[in-house]
Every structure is written in structure tokens, then in C-alpha cells.
Amino acid sequence: MDPEHGGSGDQLLHLDVAVDEREPRRGILDLLSxxxxxxxxxxxxMKEPGCVLVRLYGRMTELYVNRDREVEMFQVFQAHGCGPEIYCSFQNGICYEFVRGNxxxxELLRQPSIYRLIAAEMGKIHSIQPKRGQPTEPQLWTKMSHFLTLMKSSITRNPAEQACTKR
Structure with missing residues (x-):
């Protein structure tokens, strides 16, 4: 791993920083320092082109998103030329390369020159072989079921929210 740049080696740099999502600027500046x-x-x-993106995880999103797996997938995609370089993780987020795009x-999606490029990139992504021990079955329905179970339990625990959802 290149300690100067965070690198995308086997061991991801982790910084002991938490960014307050209500006032992110201070935490992001601390992270970048x-x-x-x-x-x-x-x-x-902030929002200046070309440097880094800082993603803050929302509260309790770890209940339905496996953050370790997400970071691992960033690294796998980057290693295969399909994604941005991930620079570091921190207590409640990650920092990664900004990739300019449109x-x-x-109308553009219907142009053969565009949809062929998209199909080629999707083929490249889908040809990536998972590491041993990683699930090879589709996870969509499992994830959706888990998410809906969390939503149902959240609503039944909070009568005020339940009243709001019935309107």
C-alpha cells in the first residue's frame, strides 16, 4: 500500500475520524488534513472538480448495507479498471477518487456507439470472478427481503411513524 496516497492495496488505510453529517465541512477538512x-x-x-469524494454513511444504514463488503467491492472494481480508487475509510464513511462523467x-442511450460501450463495460464487470468464499448467487431478493423486514420492524416499534405511513 502506498501510505502517501492511501493506495488500493490489500490493507485499506483507516483514519480515526468521524464526520458529523449535520456539519460535514469541519470533519471533511480534518479527514483531508x-x-x-x-x-x-x-x-x-467543496464540490471543486478533480480531487476526492467523501461519502458519509447515513445513520443505521449498516443494518442493511455491509460496509466491509462495499469497500471490498470498490477495491475489486478498481483493480479491474471498472471503478474509482478508494483512498481510505473513516469511522462513518469512505473517501475515494472523483471520476468525471456525464x-x-x-437520446444518447439509444445511440449504438453509446449502448455498445455500456454493454462492454457491464460485460467486463460481470466477468469479474468472486474471491473464494464470496456468494456467487444473486443477492437482490435476499437484500430486499432484509430491507423490508427492517422497515416493518421500524414502523411497528414507533406508533407515531406508523400513524404517518397510514395517511
């Missing part, structure tokens, strides 16, 4: 100490805080601008409108 550790990840990129050469960057000067006054010159860091949202494809319906």
Missing part, C-alpha cells in the same frame, strides 16, 4: 497533509485548508473548496440522456 490527514489524508493529504500537503493540501492547505484555505485552498480546499449523465446520459435517453
Amino acid at each position: 490527514k489524508l493529504r497533509p500537503e493540501w492547505k485548508t484555505p485552498h480546499i473548496q 449523465v446520459l440522456e435517453d
Whole structure:
């Protein structure tokens, strides 16, 4: 692993930082001061093109998203040239490479030159072989069932929310 850049080696850099989602700027600047100490805080601008993306995990999302598996998939995709480089994780999120792109409108998606490129990339992603011990069966229905079970138990525990959902 390249400690200077966080790297995408076997061992992901983990920083002991928590970013408050209600006031993220301070935490993100703290994170970046550790990840990129050469960057000067006054010159860091949020939503400026080309640097890093900081993803904050929402509260309790770990109940239905396996964060370790998510990070592992980032690393697998990046190793196969199908995704951004992941730089580090932190207490409640990850920091990864910003990849510039455009949202494809319906008209563009119908163009053979575009949909063929998409199909080729999807083929590349689907040809990636899982590591031994990783599930090879589709997980969509299992994940949806788990999510719906969580939602149902959340609603039945909170009568005020239950009243809101019945309207």
C-alpha cells in the first residue's frame, strides 16, 4: 500500500475520524488534513472538480448495507479498471477518487456507439470472478427481503411513524 496516497492495496488505510453529517465541512477538512497533509485548508473548496469524494454513511444504514463488503467491492472494481480508487475509510464513511462523467440522456442511450460501450463495460464487470468464499448467487431478493423486514420492524416499534405511513 502506498501510505502517501492511501493506495488500493490489500490493507485499506483507516483514519480515526468521524464526520458529523449535520456539519460535514469541519470533519471533511480534518479527514483531508490527514489524508493529504500537503493540501492547505484555505485552498480546499467543496464540490471543486478533480480531487476526492467523501461519502458519509447515513445513520443505521449498516443494518442493511455491509460496509466491509462495499469497500471490498470498490477495491475489486478498481483493480479491474471498472471503478474509482478508494483512498481510505473513516469511522462513518469512505473517501475515494472523483471520476468525471456525464449523465446520459435517453437520446444518447439509444445511440449504438453509446449502448455498445455500456454493454462492454457491464460485460467486463460481470466477468469479474468472486474471491473464494464470496456468494456467487444473486443477492437482490435476499437484500430486499432484509430491507423490508427492517422497515416493518421500524414502523411497528414507533406508533407515531406508523400513524404517518397510514395517511
